[in-house]
Amino acid sequence: MIISRTPFRISFVGGGSDMAAFYERHPGAVLSTSINQYMYISSHKYFEPDKIRVKYSETETVSAAADLKHPILRVLLQRFNLNGIEISSIADVPAGTGMGSSSAFTVGLLHNLHAETGKIPSKQELAEQACQVEIEELGEPIGKQDQFGAAMGGLNIFRFLPNGTVLTEPLTLNPELQQELDSNLLMFYTGNQRKASSILAEQKKNVTQEERFQSLKEMTALVDVLANHLRDGNIDAMGTLLHQNWEMKKSLAGGISNPLVDQAYELALKNGATGGKLLGAGGGGFLLFYCPKPAQSKLRQALSNLRTFDFGFEKEGTTLIYPAH
Amino acid sequence: MDLTQNYLDTLKATLDQLDHKQIDSMIELFGYAQREQKQIFTFGNGGSGATASHAAGDFIKGASFGLEKRFRMICLNDNLPSMMAIANDTDWSQIFIESLKNYLNPGDVVIGISGSGNSENVIKALQYAQNNQAKTIAMCGFKGGKIAALADVVIHAKVNDMEVVEDVHMAVFNVVKKHMMARLHSEKSMGSTYDARIQ
Numbered sequence: 001m002i003i004s005r006t007p008f009r010i011s012f013v014g015g016g017s018d019m020a021a022f023y024e025r026h027p028g029a030v031l032s033t034s035i036n037q038y039m040y041i042s043s044h045k046y047f048e049p050d051k052i053r054v055k056y057s058e059t060e061t062v063s064a065a066a067d068l069k070h071p072i073l074r075v076l077l078q079r080f081n082l083n084g085i086e087i088s089s090i091a092d093v094p095a096g097t098g099m100g101s102s103s104a105f106t107v108g109l110l111h112n113l114h115a116e117t118g119k120i121p122s123k124q125e126l127a128e129q130a131c132q133v134e135i136e137e138l139g140e141p142i143g144k145q146d147q148f149g150a151a152m153g154g155l156n157i158f159r160f161l162p163n164g165t166v167l168t169e170p171l172t173l174n175p176e177l178q179q180e181l182d183s184n185l186l187m188f189y190t191g192n193q194r195k196a197s198s199i200l201a202e203q204k205k206n207v208t209q210e211e212r213f214q215s216l217k218e219m220t221a222l223v224d225v226l227a228n229h230l231r232d233g234n235i236d237a238m239g240t241l242l243h244q245n246w247e248m249k250k251s252l253a254g255g256i257s258n259p260l261v262d263q264a265y266e267l268a269l270k271n272g273a274t275g276g277k278l279l280g281a282g283g284g285g286f287l288l289f290y291c292p293k294p295a296q297s298k299l300r301q302a303l304s305n306l307r308t309f310d311f312g313f314e315k316e317g318t319t320l321i322y323p324a325h
Numbered sequence: 326m327d328l329t330q331n332y333l334d335t336l337k338a339t340l341d342q343l344d345h346k347q348i349d350s351m352i353e354l355f356g357y358a359q360r361e362q363k364q365i366f367t368f369g370n371g372g373s374g375a376t377a378s379h380a381a382g383d384f385i386k387g388a389s390f391g392l393e394k395r396f397r398m399i400c401l402n403d404n405l406p407s408m409m410a411i412a413n414d415t416d417w418s419q420i421f422i423e424s425l426k427n428y429l430n431p432g433d434v435v436i437g438i439s440g441s442g443n444s445e446n447v448i449k450a451l452q453y454a455q456n457n458q459a460k461t462i463a464m465c466g467f468k469g470g471k472i473a474a475l476a477d478v479v480i481h482a483k484v485n486d487m488e489v490v491e492d493v494h495m496a497v498f499n500v501v502k503k504h505m506m507a508r509l510h511s512e513k514s515m516g517s518t519y520d521a522r523i524q
Binding site for chain 1: 344345346347349353354357360361460477478479
């Protein structure tokens, strides 16, 4: 039995600049952190040596990997040419909620399958391979930040170079500051799931328009502004810049926000939050707010119709938890 | 056609064909190396070696002058004794990989320059760099050769003329230098003696 554990990520600023339509024109950048909410992928010898069984929200049993419905499982099990194997996934957070779950799945599955064949790829290789599978092979209209966020782990700036290369720059804060930043971030579940690709498809199409490109360029510039504030110990800049980013992101695609989300956001800002965002491509999922400690109970009360979701930063990225490495 | 005109026309045409995405990516890698204080290694044989040496000189002084955070760029073919010792005692193909083993850290940037793209010592060093989590840049000409497949960024002068390839490579280094200077230098002085000299 092999079990891989791969974290979800929350991105703070720069989202959207990780898509080829943008970074091929101008270098992209995203500031994000992985969190202690995970995708677990386990694999084990299947009782039937010439069959494959996979378990996710559905269960499939097939004779050939090519017959699998789940696209990522189909592509990867074909590539690794494995038979007589059973694979199941368990996640702390449902799919479609804006924390990069499908890429966490791909990275975790790649990690697991490499281990099945006796290889130990680097985290960078896992991220690159996951991008290759999701974006190039399956044609998903998504960016590259999810794969890197899930694979590398920690608080990072990812830079997306015009030729497709991705750089990882860890943002190292002293432990007390990081702890404070962590505890000043609150998350609420809005309960409204959506498939990332429908909104992203629009974003991809629209990003070719000049004004959207310029807006994304400004959002990307916020990454270094925020990173420098954090390095200088000014962690409250997180709230201010999240708010700036929110305003800019709203102008990107019609579906990125909805009245319910907008109302919750406004309410949060009236009750102590200084900035926030809807995680992922928008439409529903998790709302993230920056709120200094003294105002947090007030904020929780104001948003009591939403479910509070506890989380913390994590540093490891994708890892094999069984057999332990 | 006139040989002079022919050369200059070929050079212009080759410059026009450069892939700007790759140059922009090389610029970003240099920016990253300076911000993160990563080392940048460069090397090549013959004229490419001279280009490596010239570029390292430019970033040690020109692009770094007056900055607190400087470029840490090292040309591996500048130390003649170590190169000769390695070549004399082992093999020419080892001259760059051996000194990379002394210095290379994960995340460093490694630039291999080979007009043909097939110089054995450049190939070996880039392979080593890739296997050790370095960021790699290949500068090549002709058909790109083997080093084009070993790099994150490929600067390919698409021409079958070694002299033109060398000129193009140097021009690209100067473009990168110009970008770095525009980004990092608020004041333009290159030193009082230099400033007086170009008045």
